[in-house]
């Protein structure tokens with residue numbers, strides 16, 4: 528399988544993870560937020576803010592916390608991420 532085929536499979540896999548659910552997100556700075564997320568976001572494949580796929584440059588991801596599904600079972604859920612572009616755009620004292 529070449530790189531383009533692998534990427535196409537990845538995109539198809541992400542496209543199948545767009546069910547929206549309610550999650551409790553425990554941020555690394557101690558904040559807890561209730562958020563509506565696509566499964567792909569809750570599993571750490573997409574930016575929590577802009578839904579970009581993890582990549583390089585401004586699409587590079589940093590972990591920001593973890594998600595817990597509320598009222599349903601989602602076994603792949605764990606660390607959640609934001610891309611560097613969203614983190615750099617965050618103003619205020621708790622960006623990191």
Ligand SMILES: [Zn+2]
Nearest residue numbers: 574577610613
């Ligand atoms: Zn983003």
